[in-house]
Amino acid sequence: MYPILETKKLTANIYWMEVKAERIAKSCMPGQFVIVRTDADSERIPLTICDYNREKGTITIVFQPVGASTHLMTSLKSGDAFHDVAGPLGCPSELTKETKEALAAKKILFVAGGVGTAPVYPQVKWLHEQGVAADVIVGAKTKELLILEEEMKAVAGNLYVTTDDGSYGRSGMVTKTIQDLVEQEGKHYDLCVAIGPMIMMKFVCKTTEALNIPTIVSLNPIMVDGTGMCGACRVTVGGEVKFACVDGPEFDGHLVNFDEAMQRQQIYKTQEGRAYLAAKE
Ligand code: NAD
Ligand code: FES
Incomplete structure (x- = not known):
């Protein structure tokens, strides 16, 4: 069993959990994910690791209820436990394989959309720990749906918040800010990493292709x-x-x-x- 140590709501419908998973916490890298099950019969839910604490033996996950199993997860509280947490799964981000010198020479732009901000965070934090300050765009539909702003501010070089309705930060979708940064504000990027809803990643890729910026998506x-x-x-x-x-x-x-x-x-x-x-x- 994998005990849940703490839970909180980041927005009305986005949940954060800290879970004891010592073996995973010891070896996981940014970009990897876990598959959780609430009980022996429940669906297997893949979730990107949002953060990890190797000393404490914990990982944090962020999720939005979309189906029956994630809805069930919203009722879990501190003291409850997952039946199993499998991982770390998937390949670590390619960035983690590069030398500090190679990373320092690169200007990297992260583009995070909605709940996709959670998997972007460990990558930006990991780069910050290597002495690399990446620029980050975080997009949300409205101010109320924005997550992890303070956490991201602490590890990003420049943080650009955008809301679709203009209720906070820059106005419009993340693709507009990418274009504005490069075309109006003279920014240059060697690499873009975009994580969010599939439709966002599709249009970020269309934008960066036109701007000639190699782009990784998750x-x-x-x-x-x-x-x-x-x-x-x-x-x-x-x-x-x-x-x-x-x-x-x-x-x-x-x-x-x-x-x-x-x-x-x-x-x-x-x-x-x-x-x-x-x-x-
Ligand atoms: P959302 O719909 O609120 O979108 C977030 C931001 O993406 C928007 O504010 C906007 O800036 C940008 N965006 C959306 N559509 C766009 C378009 N057509 N063109 C340009 N930019 C666009 O996001 P949400 O509701 O938080 O997203 C939930 C989805 O994200 C779920 O489907 C979930 O599966 C997915 N998700 C993906 C990952 C991942 O690893 N790729 C991680 C977590 C969640
Ligand atoms: Fe079964 Fe990837 S989840 S092949």
């Missing part, structure tokens, strides 16, 4: 086993079939077939929605 397709056996997380990258759980989750965004990935995500929507409504009754 894909979160439907996952079942998380070990490359079931094929549920199949995506097409550069015309080749890849499994996000073992080949990713990070890929060259300019090569990802986003339309296919979004279509596959939709396949399970009806089933998930029915189970969610049944769980709420």
